[in-house]
Amino acid sequence: xxxxxxxxxxxxxxxxxxxxxxxxxxxxxxxxxxxxxxxxxxxxxxxxxxxxxxxxxxxxxxxxxxxxxxxxxxxxxxxxxxxxxxxxxxxxxxxxxxxxxxxxxxxxxxxxxxxxxxxxxxxxxxxxxxxxxxxxxxxxxxxxxxxxxxxxxxxxxxxxxxxxxxxxxxxxxxxxxxxxxxxxxxxxxxxxxxxxxxxxxxxxxxxxxxxxxxxxxxxxxxxxxxxxxxxxxxxxxxxxxxxxxxxxxxxxxxxxxxxxxxxxxxxxxxxxxxxxxxxxxxxxxxxxxxxxxxxxxxxxxxxxxxxxxxxxxxxxxxxxxxxxxxxxxxxxxxxxxxxxxxxxxxxxxxxxxxxxxxxxxxxxxxxxxxxxxxxxxxxxxxxxxxxxxxxxxxxxxxxxxxxxxxxxxxxxxxxxxxxxxxxxxxxxxxxxxxxxxxxxxxxxxxxxxxxxxxxxxxxxxxxxxxxxxxxxxxxxxxxxxxxxxxxxxxxxxxxxxxxxxxxx
Amino acid sequence: xxxxxxxxxxxxxxxxxxxxxxxxxxxxxxxxxxxxxxxxxxxxxxxxxxxxxxxxxxxxxxxxxxxxxxxxxxxxxxxxxxxxxxxxxxxxxxxxxxxxxxxxxxxxxxxxxxxxxxxxxxxxxxxxxxxxxxxxxxxxxxxxxxxxxxxxxxxxxxxxxxxxxxxxxxxxxxxxxxxxxxxxxxxxxxxxxxxxxxxxxxxxxxxxxxxxxxxxxxxxxxxxxxxxxxxxxxxxxxxxxxxxxxxxxxxxxxxxxxxxxxxxxxxxxxxxxxxxxxxxxxxxxxxxxxxxxxxxxxxxxxxxxxxxxxxxxxxxxxxxxxxxxxxxxxxxxxxxxxxxxxx
Numbered sequence: 001x002x003x004x005x006x007x008x009x010x011x012x013x014x015x016x017x018x019x020x021x022x023x024x025x026x027x028x029x030x031x032x033x034x035x036x037x038x039x040x041x042x043x044x045x046x047x048x049x050x051x052x053x054x055x056x057x058x059x060x061x062x063x064x065x066x067x068x069x070x071x072x073x074x075x076x077x078x079x080x081x082x083x084x085x086x087x088x089x090x091x092x093x094x095x096x097x098x099x100x101x102x103x104x105x106x107x108x109x110x111x112x113x114x115x116x117x118x119x120x121x122x123x124x125x126x127x128x129x130x131x132x133x134x135x136x137x138x139x140x141x142x143x144x145x146x147x148x149x150x151x152x153x154x155x156x157x158x159x160x161x162x163x164x165x166x167x168x169x170x171x172x173x174x175x176x177x178x179x180x181x182x183x184x185x186x187x188x189x190x191x192x193x194x195x196x197x198x199x200x201x202x203x204x205x206x207x208x209x210x211x212x213x214x215x216x217x218x219x220x221x222x223x224x225x226x227x228x229x230x231x232x233x234x235x236x237x238x239x240x241x242x243x244x245x246x247x248x249x250x251x252x253x254x255x256x257x258x259x260x261x262x263x264x265x266x267x268x269x270x271x272x273x274x275x276x277x278x279x280x281x282x283x284x285x286x287x288x289x290x291x292x293x294x295x296x297x298x299x300x301x302x303x304x305x306x307x308x309x310x311x312x313x314x315x316x317x318x319x320x321x322x323x324x325x326x327x328x329x330x331x332x333x334x335x336x337x338x339x340x341x342x343x344x345x346x347x348x349x350x351x352x353x354x355x356x357x358x359x360x361x362x363x364x365x366x367x368x369x370x371x372x373x374x375x376x377x378x379x380x381x382x383x384x385x386x387x388x389x390x391x392x393x394x395x396x397x398x399x400x401x402x403x404x405x406x407x408x409x410x411x412x413x414x415x416x417x418x419x420x421x422x423x424x425x426x427x428x429x430x431x432x433x434x435x436x437x438x439x440x441x442x443x444x445x446x447x448x449x450x451x452x453x454x455x456x457x458x459x460x461x462x463x464x465x466x467x468x469x470x471x472x473x474x475x476x477x478x479x480x481x482x483x484x485x486x487x488x489x490x491x492x493x494x495x496x497x498x499x500x501x502x503x504x
Numbered sequence: 505x506x507x508x509x510x511x512x513x514x515x516x517x518x519x520x521x522x523x524x525x526x527x528x529x530x531x532x533x534x535x536x537x538x539x540x541x542x543x544x545x546x547x548x549x550x551x552x553x554x555x556x557x558x559x560x561x562x563x564x565x566x567x568x569x570x571x572x573x574x575x576x577x578x579x580x581x582x583x584x585x586x587x588x589x590x591x592x593x594x595x596x597x598x599x600x601x602x603x604x605x606x607x608x609x610x611x612x613x614x615x616x617x618x619x620x621x622x623x624x625x626x627x628x629x630x631x632x633x634x635x636x637x638x639x640x641x642x643x644x645x646x647x648x649x650x651x652x653x654x655x656x657x658x659x660x661x662x663x664x665x666x667x668x669x670x671x672x673x674x675x676x677x678x679x680x681x682x683x684x685x686x687x688x689x690x691x692x693x694x695x696x697x698x699x700x701x702x703x704x705x706x707x708x709x710x711x712x713x714x715x716x717x718x719x720x721x722x723x724x725x726x727x728x729x730x731x732x733x734x735x736x737x738x739x740x741x742x743x744x745x746x747x748x749x750x751x752x753x754x755x756x757x758x759x760x761x762x763x764x765x766x767x768x769x770x771x772x773x774x775x776x777x778x779x780x781x782x783x784x785x786x787x788x789x790x791x792x793x794x795x796x797x798x799x800x801x802x803x804x805x806x807x808x809x810x811x812x813x814x815x816x817x818x819x820x821x822x823x824x825x826x827x828x829x830x831x832x833x834x835x836x837x838x839x840x841x842x843x844x845x846x847x
Binding site for chain 1: 692694701707708771
């Protein structure tokens with residue numbers, strides 16, 4: 001294409017503590033086109049969107065809009081410059097009316113007072129564009145999730161002469177009919193000269209609407225502004241998962257499939273919305289739980305631990321039907337431990353020493369008759385696990401002072417101290433450098449080799465292929481299927497992605 | 505306000521204002537019957553309303569801070585300090601009352617802005633910042649007042665404090681004017697809407713280009729300004745002011761907006777609900793006088809009502825949070841034909 005790009009991002013870089021989210025990504029958007037931005041979880045799509053919309057500032061590279069280089073200092077700057085966006089998360093003020101939420105970024109005013117008529121009129125125009133019929137004066141908190149999402153899309157359309165519209169997973173809460181309607185709206189906008197950037201995990205919808213595609217992998221663009229028509233779905237998936245992964249060199253570990261599972265979920269339905277989720281884990285087995293962000297994996301783990309209501313089906317531990325009301329029961333009676341995804345907020349007491357962080361799960365065991373917990377016994381236990389897991393810290397150091405990898409080890413140590421037989425590990429290596437990551441993989445592998453049953457939740461597909469014996473794939477709080485892991489990256493990843501995307 | 509407007513507003517509040525109105529009227533009528541109609545007499549009405557003035561204003565001062573999801577613990581201390589300061593400026597320094605009142609209100613707004621700036625700059629929770637300023641202000645109040653009671657000599661200033669129109673005290677009318685201006689500001693003015701948006705969803709507000717910092721400073725500043733008005737009206741109407749004034753303002757300042765339907769997380773407040781709630785709290789006091797009940801019963805009752813309201817609100821929120829999880833499929837079904845989608 002010879003026309004000047006409407007939006008040009010060159011060599012964008014963004015580094016978060018410990019992680020390089022973007023390492024020189026290019027994006028070239030032509031006017032009047034629908035550009036798909038694809039990539040697996042953690043490939044850097046959302047970071048990219050947040051840089052373009054002024055939420056993050058890049059650590060390197062440049063952003064050019066219509067030939068002018070831009071440095072957005074705030075999301076508002078981007079809106080003013082003509083970049084509309086629908087973020088993945090819902091961003092509404094629940095008490096405010098539909099109309100006001102839509103115009104919040106530029107409330108029409110006369111003499112400092114909100115001009116309600118103008119506000120309603122502009123909101124109505126945008127709602128008409130996407131054919132959504134809701135009461136403009138109704139507070140947004142009364143709307144359904146899908147309606148709220150459509151309102152947010154309409155909000156992006158109110159941005160006066162929005163030249164570029166970014167849509168981050170706009171259809172995740174929409175039904176097929178609503179999705180169709182949205183695609184129609186996108187076509188209409190494109191024909192009127194707007195450039196759209198679509199981030200979506202649903203490839204069928206990408207192929208239905210997009211004309212150009214950029215694929216990100218591990219924070220780098222592996223395909224830049226290529227015509228989508230030249231590719232098949234399979235080729236795009238190949239590009240997304242890409243890298244031929246180094247086969248794991250862990251000692252072989254065999255699972256006795258004949259033995260009875262220690263943890264079984266039987267057609268489990270939960271208050272969160274899981275329906276008929278069945279899976280089982282045996283001793284010495286690592287079962288992976290894969291899915292896109294929002295598939296309901298963490299929520300499933302929490303329901304098993306008694307943190308959410310079970311509304312149907314059952315849980316069996318070591319062959320017996322059990323009822324788990326809280327984490328105390330899960331740990332004390334059934335020996336189920338949970339290493340949470342967010343170690344800082346859920347896994348650790350940052351202002352406490354390692355001794356306390358590790359021994360907290362076993363206080364009941366090491367306390368004396370009067371309930372006193374001797375510091376010495378705490379320290380003994382902590383020293384044991386600092387040693388065993390290779391935590392680079394003294395037992396008396398505060399958890400908050402450790403590096404991410406060491407923190408994660410501490411978060412794991414307390415469950416080992418508690419003699420867990422079943423361990424649910426949620427996203428163990430997010431934000432951890434590559435070397436520690438490998439050490440952590442080895443640790444998880446060894447735990448399973450020692451006979452622990454492990455349910456591993458991770459969005460990192462290579463990690464999943466490295467560790468898991470079987471991979472259960474979830475989507476929209478349901479199990480889509482199970483993949484036997486051959487530990488051959490290409491083969492397994494394709495099967496998993498196939499299940500996630502339901503590519504026909 | 506159009507009828508549709510009013511309806512959507514009532515629906516938004518899930519009826520907390522009508523409920524409060526009914527409770528207030530029924531409570532008042534019961535007390536009227538009990539008093540054999542004495543409470544319908546002009547002097548009784550005037551008595552009730554005079555002592556309703558300050559509770560309304562301090563309730564509003566707290567409400568505007570609650571609107572951004574913060575708390576202001578310095579409401580009582582600031583009111584107390586400003587009261588003795590204004591009185592001292594008039595009596596000790598001989599300033600004209602109007603000038604002293606102006607200085608007091610400006611001072612209140614300034615202290616509020618300082619509170620807000622401290623919260624924004626230090627990123628420390630407003631609860632702690634205002635706890636500190638509260639203690640400082642109590643010290644200042646004591647410094648100015650000492651052990652004396654400052655009494656103003658009669659003049660137009662004190663006359664205004666005791667004047668009434670058809671038994672409705674002027675100071676009460678002044679409080680209602682403040683309430684009306686605040687309600688209008690929060691409903692219609694752009695800065696007012698931004699303030700509520702910041703409280704309702706800070707992230708959404710930020711992504712819409714709203715400065716949450718500015719909203720915080722504005723809210724604290726308005727809170728101080730309203731307390732300044734409360735202090736002026738107190739000096740006008742009270743027989744004298746001393747170091748203990750303002751000491752019992754803190755609980756009522758929270759009670760009125762919370763019973764009135766404010767969400768503690770911010771974003772949802774009701775000026776009308778706050779006024780009605782302050783009136784109901786006032787009725788408890790009247791009832792105590794009427795039935796010669798133990799004074800401790802008043803605090804007990806108000807505390808219980810606040811607790812009950814908060815608990816009810818939480819249950820309501822939980823129910824609301826749980827409700828929308830399932831229905832998307834249903835709404836989608838009914839939304840599809842509306843779109844005329846060809847599928």
